[in-house]
Amino acid sequence: MVKTFKIEQSLARIVDKSTVLKVLNYIDSNAVKTPCLVISGDRLRRNFNLLGSGIRNSKVFYAVKANPSIEVLRVIDELGGGFEISSEGELRVLARLGVKPDRIISSNPVKTITFIKEAAAYGIRHYAFDSYTEVEKLANHCPGCNVYIRLSIPNEGSEWPLSKKFGVELDEALQIMLEAKRQGLNPCGITFHVGSQCNNIYNWNIAIDKARLLYTKAQEAGLHLSLLDIGGGYPVKYTKDVLGIDTIERHIDGLIGERFTDDVSILIEPGRVVVGDAGIIIASVTGKADRLDGKWLYIDVGVFNGLMESVGGIRYSYVVETTPHTGRERNWILAGPSCDSFDVIDRNVSLIEPQVGDLILIFSAGAYTTSYASEFNGFTIPDTVIV
Numbered sequence: 001m002v003k004t005f006k007i008e009q010s011l012a013r014i015v016d017k018s019t020v021l022k023v024l025n026y027i028d029s030n031a032v033k034t035p036c037l038v039i040s041g042d043r044l045r046r047n048f049n050l051l052g053s054g055i056r057n058s059k060v061f062y063a064v065k066a067n068p069s070i071e072v073l074r075v076i077d078e079l080g081g082g083f084e085i086s087s088e089g090e091l092r093v094l095a096r097l098g099v100k101p102d103r104i105i106s107s108n109p110v111k112t113i114t115f116i117k118e119a120a121a122y123g124i125r126h127y128a129f130d131s132y133t134e135v136e137k138l139a140n141h142c143p144g145c146n147v148y149i150r151l152s153i154p155n156e157g158s159e160w161p162l163s164k165k166f167g168v169e170l171d172e173a174l175q176i177m178l179e180a181k182r183q184g185l186n187p188c189g190i191t192f193h194v195g196s197q198c199n200n201i202y203n204w205n206i207a208i209d210k211a212r213l214l215y216t217k218a219q220e221a222g223l224h225l226s227l228l229d230i231g232g233g234y235p236v237k238y239t240k241d242v243l244g245i246d247t248i249e250r251h252i253d254g255l256i257g258e259r260f261t262d263d264v265s266i267l268i269e270p271g272r273v274v275v276g277d278a279g280i281i282i283a284s285v286t287g288k289a290d291r292l293d294g295k296w297l298y299i300d301v302g303v304f305n306g307l308m309e310s311v312g313g314i315r316y317s318y319v320v321e322t323t324p325h326t327g328r329e330r331n332w333i334l335a336g337p338s339c340d341s342f343d344v345i346d347r348n349v350s351l352i353e354p355q356v357g358d359l360i361l362i363f364s365a366g367a368y369t370t371s372y373a374s375e376f377n378g379f380t381i382p383d384t385v386i387v
Protein backbone atom coordinates (compact mmCIF):
# COMPACT_ATOMS: atom_id res chain seq x y z
CA MET A 1 0.00 0.00 0.00
CA VAL A 2 1.28 3.50 -0.85
CA LYS A 3 2.34 5.42 2.22
CA THR A 4 1.38 9.06 2.68
CA PHE A 5 3.34 11.81 4.43
CA LYS A 6 2.24 15.41 4.85
CA ILE A 7 5.17 17.81 4.77
CA GLU A 8 4.27 21.17 6.30
CA GLN A 9 5.32 24.40 4.60
CA SER A 10 7.76 25.25 7.43
CA LEU A 11 9.57 21.96 6.92
CA ALA A 12 9.55 22.22 3.13
CA ARG A 13 12.00 25.14 3.52
CA ILE A 14 14.41 22.97 5.45
CA VAL A 15 14.51 19.80 3.39
CA ASP A 16 15.55 19.24 -0.19
CA LYS A 17 12.50 18.24 -2.19
CA SER A 18 14.25 15.90 -4.60
CA THR A 19 15.87 13.98 -1.72
CA VAL A 20 12.49 13.56 -0.03
CA LEU A 21 10.88 12.40 -3.28
CA LYS A 22 13.60 9.82 -3.79
CA VAL A 23 13.08 8.46 -0.28
CA LEU A 24 9.29 8.34 -0.71
CA ASN A 25 9.78 6.52 -3.97
CA TYR A 26 12.09 4.07 -2.20
CA ILE A 27 9.44 3.44 0.44
CA ASP A 28 6.78 2.81 -2.22
CA SER A 29 8.84 0.41 -4.26
CA ASN A 30 10.50 -1.63 -1.51
CA ALA A 31 9.58 -3.64 1.53
CA VAL A 32 11.35 -1.23 3.88
CA LYS A 33 13.05 -2.78 6.88
CA THR A 34 13.40 -0.15 9.58
CA PRO A 35 15.45 1.52 10.80
CA CYS A 36 17.38 2.34 7.64
CA LEU A 37 19.30 5.32 6.31
CA VAL A 38 18.46 6.23 2.73
CA ILE A 39 20.93 8.57 1.02
CA SER A 40 20.31 10.45 -2.19
CA GLY A 41 23.31 9.88 -4.45
CA ASP A 42 22.41 13.01 -6.43
CA ARG A 43 22.40 15.21 -3.34
CA LEU A 44 25.67 13.70 -2.13
CA ARG A 45 27.33 14.40 -5.49
CA ARG A 46 25.88 17.91 -5.63
CA ASN A 47 27.17 18.71 -2.13
CA PHE A 48 30.61 17.31 -2.81
CA ASN A 49 30.99 19.05 -6.17
CA LEU A 50 29.98 22.40 -4.69
CA LEU A 51 32.50 22.18 -1.88
CA GLY A 52 35.76 23.98 -2.56
CA SER A 53 34.40 25.56 -5.74
CA GLY A 54 34.45 28.99 -4.04
CA ILE A 55 37.95 28.79 -2.55
CA ARG A 56 41.07 29.38 -4.59
CA ASN A 57 43.64 26.62 -4.96
CA SER A 58 41.64 24.28 -2.73
CA LYS A 59 41.23 20.52 -2.53
CA VAL A 60 38.51 18.69 -0.61
CA PHE A 61 39.22 15.75 1.72
CA TYR A 62 35.97 14.20 2.92
CA ALA A 63 36.07 13.58 6.70
CA VAL A 64 35.27 9.87 6.65
CA LYS A 65 34.07 9.85 10.27
CA ALA A 66 30.85 11.63 9.24
CA ASN A 67 29.69 8.52 7.38
CA PRO A 68 32.21 5.78 6.58
CA SER A 69 29.82 3.45 4.76
CA ILE A 70 31.44 2.02 1.67
CA GLU A 71 28.49 3.16 -0.47
CA VAL A 72 29.15 6.80 0.46
CA LEU A 73 32.92 6.47 0.07
CA ARG A 74 32.48 4.91 -3.37
CA VAL A 75 30.50 7.93 -4.60
CA ILE A 76 33.20 10.32 -3.37
CA ASP A 77 35.92 8.12 -4.80
CA GLU A 78 34.20 8.20 -8.20
CA LEU A 79 34.16 12.00 -8.01
CA GLY A 80 37.92 11.94 -7.49
CA GLY A 81 37.71 13.34 -3.96
CA GLY A 82 40.25 13.13 -1.20
CA PHE A 83 39.66 11.56 2.22
CA GLU A 84 40.55 12.57 5.78
CA ILE A 85 40.86 9.64 8.20
CA SER A 86 41.77 8.92 11.82
CA SER A 87 42.15 5.19 12.18
CA GLU A 88 43.19 1.93 10.56
CA GLY A 89 39.49 0.99 10.39
CA GLU A 90 38.77 3.97 8.14
CA LEU A 91 41.91 3.28 6.13
CA ARG A 92 40.91 -0.33 5.48
CA VAL A 93 37.59 0.70 3.90
CA LEU A 94 39.44 3.08 1.56
CA ALA A 95 41.97 0.35 0.79
CA ARG A 96 39.09 -1.93 -0.29
CA LEU A 97 38.14 0.75 -2.81
CA GLY A 98 41.76 1.02 -3.96
CA VAL A 99 42.08 4.72 -3.06
CA LYS A 100 45.66 5.87 -3.70
CA PRO A 101 47.61 7.16 -0.64
CA ASP A 102 48.17 10.62 -2.11
CA ARG A 103 44.42 11.19 -1.83
CA ILE A 104 44.39 10.47 1.91
CA ILE A 105 45.43 12.63 4.88
CA SER A 106 45.02 12.22 8.62
CA SER A 107 44.12 15.26 10.72
CA ASN A 108 43.66 13.41 13.98
CA PRO A 109 46.30 15.19 16.09
CA VAL A 110 46.80 12.20 18.40
CA LYS A 111 47.04 8.93 16.50
CA THR A 112 47.63 5.39 17.69
CA ILE A 113 50.98 3.88 16.81
CA THR A 114 49.18 0.99 15.12
CA PHE A 115 47.45 3.46 12.82
CA ILE A 116 50.62 5.45 12.07
CA LYS A 117 52.44 2.25 11.12
CA GLU A 118 49.61 1.02 8.89
CA ALA A 119 49.12 4.44 7.27
CA ALA A 120 52.87 4.79 6.68
CA ALA A 121 53.03 1.33 5.09
CA TYR A 122 50.10 2.31 2.86
CA GLY A 123 52.05 5.40 1.75
CA ILE A 124 50.14 8.22 3.48
CA ARG A 125 52.45 11.21 3.95
CA HIS A 126 50.35 14.01 5.51
CA TYR A 127 49.49 14.12 9.23
CA ALA A 128 48.26 16.70 11.74
CA PHE A 129 49.99 17.00 15.10
CA ASP A 130 49.90 19.26 18.16
CA SER A 131 52.31 17.82 20.73
CA TYR A 132 55.95 16.82 21.23
CA THR A 133 54.83 13.25 21.87
CA GLU A 134 53.25 13.09 18.43
CA VAL A 135 56.45 14.42 16.84
CA GLU A 136 58.33 11.52 18.40
CA LYS A 137 55.75 8.95 17.31
CA LEU A 138 55.68 10.23 13.72
CA ALA A 139 59.48 10.53 13.52
CA ASN A 140 59.82 6.91 14.71
CA HIS A 141 57.11 5.32 12.59
CA CYS A 142 56.76 7.55 9.52
CA PRO A 143 60.16 9.24 9.16
CA GLY A 144 60.31 12.34 6.99
CA CYS A 145 56.53 12.70 6.65
CA ASN A 146 54.74 16.03 6.12
CA VAL A 147 53.14 17.44 9.25
CA TYR A 148 50.75 20.34 9.82
CA ILE A 149 50.12 21.82 13.23
CA ARG A 150 46.65 22.06 14.80
CA LEU A 151 46.00 25.54 16.16
CA SER A 152 43.60 26.19 18.99
CA ILE A 153 40.81 28.57 17.97
CA PRO A 154 37.45 29.61 19.46
CA ASN A 155 34.43 27.44 18.59
CA GLU A 156 31.69 29.84 19.78
CA GLY A 157 28.53 29.48 17.75
CA SER A 158 29.29 25.92 16.71
CA GLU A 159 26.69 23.44 17.87
CA TRP A 160 29.31 20.73 18.20
CA PRO A 161 32.49 22.42 19.57
CA LEU A 162 35.82 20.63 19.04
CA SER A 163 38.27 23.14 20.45
CA LYS A 164 39.13 21.82 23.90
CA LYS A 165 40.49 18.40 23.05
CA PHE A 166 43.01 19.53 20.42
CA GLY A 167 45.06 22.50 19.34
CA VAL A 168 47.91 24.64 20.64
CA GLU A 169 48.52 28.38 20.92
CA LEU A 170 50.87 30.25 18.59
CA ASP A 171 54.14 30.18 20.54
CA GLU A 172 53.89 26.53 21.47
CA ALA A 173 52.83 25.68 17.91
CA LEU A 174 56.03 27.21 16.57
CA GLN A 175 58.21 25.36 19.10
CA ILE A 176 56.57 22.01 18.24
CA MET A 177 57.05 22.66 14.52
CA LEU A 178 60.73 23.44 15.08
CA GLU A 179 61.12 20.23 17.08
CA ALA A 180 59.46 18.32 14.23
CA LYS A 181 62.03 19.77 11.85
CA ARG A 182 64.87 18.79 14.21
CA GLN A 183 63.55 15.21 14.23
CA GLY A 184 63.54 15.02 10.43
CA LEU A 185 59.86 15.65 9.72
CA ASN A 186 58.68 18.25 7.23
CA PRO A 187 56.49 20.88 8.94
CA CYS A 188 54.48 22.02 5.93
CA GLY A 189 51.42 23.81 7.20
CA ILE A 190 48.75 24.78 9.68
CA THR A 191 45.27 23.45 10.44
CA PHE A 192 42.33 24.35 12.67
CA HIS A 193 38.69 23.39 13.15
CA VAL A 194 36.02 26.04 13.76
CA GLY A 195 33.73 23.46 15.42
CA SER A 196 31.18 21.23 13.77
CA GLN A 197 27.81 22.66 12.66
CA CYS A 198 29.37 26.15 12.77
CA ASN A 199 26.88 28.87 12.02
CA ASN A 200 29.13 31.71 13.17
CA ILE A 201 30.98 32.98 10.12
CA TYR A 202 33.39 35.03 12.25
CA ASN A 203 35.00 31.86 13.63
CA TRP A 204 36.78 31.63 10.28
CA ASN A 205 38.05 35.24 10.65
CA ILE A 206 39.75 34.51 13.96
CA ALA A 207 41.09 31.17 12.74
CA ILE A 208 42.56 32.52 9.51
CA ASP A 209 44.04 35.56 11.30
CA LYS A 210 45.72 33.28 13.82
CA ALA A 211 46.97 30.97 11.08
CA ARG A 212 48.48 33.95 9.26
CA LEU A 213 50.31 35.07 12.41
CA LEU A 214 51.77 31.61 12.87
CA TYR A 215 52.62 31.32 9.18
CA THR A 216 54.70 34.52 9.46
CA LYS A 217 56.42 33.42 12.68
CA ALA A 218 57.26 30.06 11.07
CA GLN A 219 58.70 31.75 7.97
CA GLU A 220 60.79 34.04 10.16
CA ALA A 221 62.09 30.98 11.99
CA GLY A 222 63.23 29.47 8.69
CA LEU A 223 60.37 27.02 8.04
CA HIS A 224 58.92 26.78 4.53
CA LEU A 225 55.18 26.25 4.83
CA SER A 226 52.93 25.68 1.83
CA LEU A 227 49.60 24.43 3.16
CA LEU A 228 46.61 25.73 5.10
CA ASP A 229 44.04 23.12 6.11
CA ILE A 230 40.83 24.87 7.17
CA GLY A 231 39.15 21.73 8.59
CA GLY A 232 35.40 21.22 8.37
CA GLY A 233 32.52 22.82 10.24
CA TYR A 234 30.12 23.81 7.45
CA PRO A 235 26.59 23.40 8.86
CA VAL A 236 23.50 21.62 7.52
CA LYS A 237 19.83 22.50 7.95
CA TYR A 238 18.24 20.46 10.73
CA THR A 239 15.36 22.60 11.98
CA LYS A 240 16.38 26.03 10.71
CA ASP A 241 18.24 27.85 7.96
CA VAL A 242 22.04 27.93 8.17
CA LEU A 243 24.91 29.55 6.30
CA GLY A 244 25.14 28.10 2.80
CA ILE A 245 28.29 26.60 1.25
CA ASP A 246 28.62 29.48 -1.23
CA THR A 247 28.29 32.18 1.48
CA ILE A 248 30.87 30.51 3.70
CA GLU A 249 33.32 29.94 0.87
CA ARG A 250 33.01 33.49 -0.50
CA HIS A 251 33.83 34.73 2.99
CA ILE A 252 36.74 32.33 3.51
CA ASP A 253 38.15 33.01 0.06
CA GLY A 254 38.10 36.75 0.78
CA LEU A 255 39.95 36.24 4.06
CA ILE A 256 42.54 33.94 2.52
CA GLY A 257 43.02 36.21 -0.50
CA GLU A 258 43.87 39.16 1.78
CA ARG A 259 46.27 37.21 4.00
CA PHE A 260 47.96 34.50 1.94
CA THR A 261 49.71 34.34 -1.40
CA ASP A 262 48.12 32.30 -4.18
CA ASP A 263 50.72 29.52 -4.01
CA VAL A 264 49.48 28.34 -0.60
CA SER A 265 47.45 25.11 -1.01
CA ILE A 266 44.12 25.16 0.80
CA LEU A 267 42.77 21.87 2.15
CA ILE A 268 39.14 21.54 3.26
CA GLU A 269 37.89 18.61 5.36
CA PRO A 270 34.12 18.75 5.41
CA GLY A 271 32.11 15.86 6.81
CA ARG A 272 28.65 16.84 8.00
CA VAL A 273 27.81 19.07 5.03
CA VAL A 274 28.79 16.42 2.48
CA VAL A 275 26.37 13.76 3.61
CA GLY A 276 24.11 15.24 6.34
CA ASP A 277 21.21 16.57 4.30
CA ALA A 278 21.52 13.82 1.69
CA GLY A 279 20.27 11.23 4.19
CA ILE A 280 16.89 10.47 5.72
CA ILE A 281 16.40 7.79 8.37
CA ILE A 282 13.22 5.77 8.01
CA ALA A 283 12.11 4.42 11.39
CA SER A 284 8.95 2.84 12.80
CA VAL A 285 6.83 3.77 15.78
CA THR A 286 7.17 1.03 18.40
CA GLY A 287 5.05 2.35 21.28
CA LYS A 288 3.22 5.20 22.99
CA ALA A 289 2.53 6.00 26.63
CA ASP A 290 0.93 8.70 28.77
CA ARG A 291 3.18 9.41 31.71
CA LEU A 292 3.27 12.04 34.44
CA ASP A 293 5.68 14.26 32.50
CA GLY A 294 3.90 14.00 29.14
CA LYS A 295 3.13 11.80 26.16
CA TRP A 296 5.93 9.50 25.10
CA LEU A 297 6.48 8.23 21.59
CA TYR A 298 8.92 5.33 21.10
CA ILE A 299 10.62 4.57 17.78
CA ASP A 300 13.07 1.90 16.60
CA VAL A 301 16.05 4.26 16.27
CA GLY A 302 17.41 6.12 19.27
CA VAL A 303 20.39 7.63 20.95
CA PHE A 304 22.39 4.41 20.87
CA ASN A 305 21.69 3.10 17.38
CA GLY A 306 21.84 6.29 15.30
CA LEU A 307 20.75 9.53 16.96
CA MET A 308 23.63 10.01 19.39
CA GLU A 309 24.10 13.65 18.44
CA SER A 310 20.69 14.50 19.88
CA VAL A 311 22.32 14.10 23.30
CA GLY A 312 24.76 16.88 22.39
CA GLY A 313 22.01 19.24 21.26
CA ILE A 314 21.40 18.43 17.59
CA ARG A 315 17.63 18.56 16.98
CA TYR A 316 16.21 16.79 13.95
CA SER A 317 13.03 17.39 11.95
CA TYR A 318 10.49 14.57 11.79
CA VAL A 319 7.46 13.61 9.73
CA VAL A 320 5.15 10.71 10.56
CA GLU A 321 3.12 8.73 8.11
CA THR A 322 -0.51 9.81 7.67
CA THR A 323 -3.13 7.02 7.80
CA PRO A 324 -6.90 6.94 8.35
CA HIS A 325 -6.08 6.36 12.05
CA THR A 326 -3.75 9.31 12.49
CA GLY A 327 -4.70 11.49 15.46
CA ARG A 328 -4.30 15.22 16.09
CA GLU A 329 -1.04 17.09 16.58
CA ARG A 330 0.50 16.74 20.04
CA ASN A 331 3.75 17.38 21.83
CA TRP A 332 5.81 14.26 22.40
CA ILE A 333 8.80 13.14 24.32
CA LEU A 334 10.55 11.12 21.62
CA ALA A 335 12.54 8.10 22.74
CA GLY A 336 14.52 5.25 21.21
CA PRO A 337 13.94 1.51 21.49
CA SER A 338 16.41 0.47 24.21
CA CYS A 339 15.47 -0.35 27.77
CA ASP A 340 17.59 2.53 29.06
CA SER A 341 16.33 5.90 30.24
CA PHE A 342 19.30 7.74 28.64
CA ASP A 343 17.73 6.85 25.29
CA VAL A 344 15.63 10.03 24.93
CA ILE A 345 16.01 11.80 21.59
CA ASP A 346 14.03 15.00 22.11
CA ARG A 347 11.73 16.16 24.93
CA ASN A 348 9.60 18.46 22.81
CA VAL A 349 8.54 17.31 19.36
CA SER A 350 5.26 18.32 17.82
CA LEU A 351 3.77 15.55 15.64
CA ILE A 352 0.39 14.23 14.57
CA GLU A 353 -0.44 11.13 16.58
CA PRO A 354 0.74 7.96 14.80
CA GLN A 355 -0.11 4.32 15.45
CA VAL A 356 2.35 1.60 16.34
CA GLY A 357 3.98 0.38 13.11
CA ASP A 358 3.63 3.71 11.28
CA LEU A 359 6.74 5.09 9.65
CA ILE A 360 8.57 8.19 10.82
CA LEU A 361 11.09 10.09 8.66
CA ILE A 362 14.06 11.80 10.27
CA PHE A 363 15.57 14.45 8.01
CA SER A 364 19.22 15.49 7.59
CA ALA A 365 20.32 12.27 9.24
CA GLY A 366 23.17 11.28 6.90
CA ALA A 367 26.08 12.44 9.08
CA TYR A 368 27.27 11.30 12.50
CA THR A 369 24.36 8.87 12.85
CA THR A 370 25.28 5.36 11.71
CA SER A 371 28.96 6.16 12.33
CA TYR A 372 28.22 6.78 16.01
CA ALA A 373 25.80 3.91 16.39
CA SER A 374 26.19 0.79 18.52
CA GLU A 375 24.14 -2.37 18.85
CA PHE A 376 23.56 -1.69 22.54
CA ASN A 377 20.75 -3.81 23.94
CA GLY A 378 20.61 -5.82 20.71
CA PHE A 379 19.05 -3.15 18.51
CA THR A 380 20.36 -3.00 14.96
CA ILE A 381 22.31 -0.15 13.38
CA PRO A 382 20.37 1.22 10.38
CA ASP A 383 21.50 -0.20 7.04
CA THR A 384 22.61 2.41 4.52
CA VAL A 385 21.09 2.48 1.04
CA ILE A 386 22.00 4.89 -1.73
CA VAL A 387 19.20 5.80 -4.10
Ligand SMILES: Cc1ncc(COP(=O)(O)O)c(C=O)c1O
Binding pocket: 063, 066, 084, 107, 108, 162, 193, 195, 196, 197, 231, 232, 233, 234, 269, 270, 271, 272, 273
Ligand atom coordinates in the same frame (compact mmCIF):
# COMPACT_ATOMS: atom_id res chain seq x y z
C1 LIG B 1 40.03 16.86 12.08
C2 LIG B 1 38.64 16.96 11.58
N1 LIG B 1 38.44 17.31 10.30
C3 LIG B 1 37.20 17.39 9.78
C4 LIG B 1 36.08 17.12 10.56
C5 LIG B 1 34.73 17.23 9.94
O1 LIG B 1 34.00 18.27 10.49
P1 LIG B 1 32.53 18.58 10.01
O2 LIG B 1 31.78 17.32 9.99
O3 LIG B 1 32.04 19.56 10.98
O4 LIG B 1 32.64 19.16 8.64
C6 LIG B 1 36.25 16.78 11.91
C7 LIG B 1 35.08 16.52 12.76
O5 LIG B 1 35.12 16.14 13.88
C8 LIG B 1 37.56 16.69 12.44
O6 LIG B 1 37.78 16.33 13.70
